Amino acid sequence: MFVAALVxxxxLPAEVGSLKxxxxxxxxLIADLRRLxxxxxxxxxxxxxxRAEVSVAVVSATAGRCEEVLDAAERLVASRPEVQLLAAHRLLRSDSDD
Incomplete structure (x- = not known):
């Protein structure tokens, strides 16, 4: 089993002047990511x-599938014209890691 996260x-745009x-x-954006x-x-x-920090987590039987899902999530975020992706960090762990 593998667990992966994307942070x-x-x-956000300059016209966003409130938490609302x-x-x-x-x-x-979160709703669209949940479709994955x-x-x-x-x-x-x-x-x-x-500023916003959005994190995505996935669990899969293979590391490759985790990477595929995180790739799709990162592409989705990067394709949104209303946000600028400043950085994306990944974490991948398996159940056999110490």
Missing amino acids: CDLL GKRSVVRP EVAVGETGHQDLHR
């Missing part, structure tokens, strides 16, 4: 208007 650091405006950008059948949530920068 995306995002910059931030939600209007982040919620649809992953666990996803906003995991950082909750108090900043123009």
